[in-house]
Amino acid sequence: MTTLRSPLHDEHVALDATLVDFAGWQMPVRYSGDIAEHQAVRTGAGLFDLSHMGELSVRGAGAADFLDFALAGRVSAVKLWGAKYTMLCNEAGGVIDDLVIYRRDWDHFFIVANASNKDRVVTELRDRIGAYEATVEDVSAEIALIAVQGPLSAQITGAMCELGEDDIAAMKYYSGANVLLEGGIHAFVARTGYTGEDGFELFVGADEAREVWQLALKYGTPLGMIPAGLSSRDSLRLEAGMPLYGQELDESTTPFEAGLGRIIAFGTEANPRGDFMGREALAKVKESGVAKQLVGLVGEGRRSARTGYAVTDEAGNQVGVVTSGVPSPTLGQPIAMAYVPVSMAEPGTVVGIDVRGRREEMTVTALPFYKREK
Template identity: 75%
Template sequence: MSDAALRSPLHAEHVALGATLVPFAGWEMPVRYTGDIAEHTAVRTAAGLFDLSHMGEISVRGDGAAAFLDHALVGRMSAVGLWGAKYTMMCTPEGGVIDDLIVYRRDWDHFIIVANAANKDTVIAELGARLAGFDAALEDVSAEIALIAVQGPRAEEIVARMCVRGDDDIHAMRYYTAANILLTGDIHAFAARTGYTGEDGFELFVAADQAAAVWELALAEGAGDGLVPCGLSARDSLRLEAGMPLYGQELTRDTTPFDAGLGRIVAFGTAANPRGAFVGRDALLRAKAAGPARVLVGLVGDGRRAARTGYAVTDDAGTQVGTVTSGAPSPTLGRPIAMAYVPPALSAPGTVVGIDVRGRREDMTVVALPFYSRAS
């Protein structure tokens, strides 16, 4: 392990729990504590606890903060209500995805942007480059904030029990909204009903020096509900089943939001409710009009051998026509699942494609995403 790897404020807790730590985006983070499938299943059936302190948090403040983000991002952040959250992206002028983000509105003039760990510095630099002329100030608050997620059908009860004030807010909170709560131990937290698992759940933003207390509180309050700590491996298989993209795999600078099937998050405005220019607008308008040259699809295999990132999607002649972006044996479905870019002609559900799995063809069938949806 490189000495230069960054460590979470929860590093000692991970070591004490016997986690297997791996390098991840410049950090040393838990890939698993006990077993990938047990952790995955706990989130689907009870609850899981995740340390997401490697994620980047960027504060944007000022009277011009909303107008600035409307210019810098593809979504319309000025339309987000107080305590609202929005999934959005930052794109290049050519329409390529620089990062996918969740933006939280903490006040009319204060937003928190959550960026992927590997992209955080790029996002900050790019936001800075887009800031000219706006009355807004950027601050990298990643080091001060620990992000702890409680995800799963028992998450609401567990997080409510962690509160001394705000448990009513937890019960009342809608998906993709947030609130300030007070946790046992007089710990302030910004709690958002967001996640990356396909389950209900909460993400708790707390001061880094209080992360350990929040982590122990969650383990104590959740133990009776079956909450277990979960690593990056479970996080990846959960998000894949939920059909959620991962930057660097489904999303890159060579893909547009339209390629990834996420064109709905690009807000061009309407005649009645027009929106001004934003970075990437012209290229994205062209991409929308032209339609995608390739389509992100879900694939399910009949065999046991799983497609993995980078494997070729082939036609019946064995010619490569697409590429797998993510793939794994699905713990919930018990079958291999994958996401892949394919030509539009091969994107209809029911289409059978070949995957070159280490030199041998495996058939997989195109299905609608997501692979898994929670009962609601």
């Protein structure tokens, strides 16, 4: 299979980035270093290329009703220019992908899917259209996604605008706007991200990606912003307690087990909701409860838990598995997320982690590990 390249590939090569194969794409995993990039986002700003993500356009008079049926969240309730985190579930309630959906018009929605799942998401959505008056178009090849993340992101993104700087400053979290960037470049900008910090994601034409990247550097570099790769994005999202598909989320896991049952809209007697894919199975899980739960783990030693490491009880029996783990640059100690039995999910519970044959103790803690100051 051919490895895809971002429209910004040459920029990454010029910056001497370490490039890796990721979900079928050659993407930068780091530039100056994981810790430096992580800390730049926490204290100032980092610049990310996310052009590997999938972008889908859903249009039609029945688009809102269709997405209400196809997805776990109530998409029709999203206001114009609003955004929503939701999931595409199977009939058993398992997660096919987690998505961010933007309402660009009353009959136009824009969906961002994970790169590894994009083709599956397109197929699933098209299969669910039925009689709804709606179309699903994969526009990923036409779009580049560039993110400015960190406490200085509003200042930097606003400076990039020829028209729309006031919209950037006034934009609320999980909303978006059309702006005109310097040089006459049209962009859809959303106050969203995957780092736990304030941040903006800029959707621009793929043929204008290099100009936008350079424009971000023009205004961000004097303020200390640096390019950041996928490695720091992973440690940032883990500190923020954000799940990653393929690690915390998959088709054998329901949103309730991942601690995300709140995103499922069943409706109320006063505000009923129609049927949606996976409703019956998810309703049963909500009523009966779950056997396992995603939790945060914090260690006091220097050895970190990693994906796939066994979680053990006092007797050394495996009771769960680590889904993600890193030494936290912000907290200065090992952190991890893992699925454990509900009986061991209470904060303060001590569990063992099998780190290359040696037991390391970690303590269950509430997620997220890190939460930015408003």
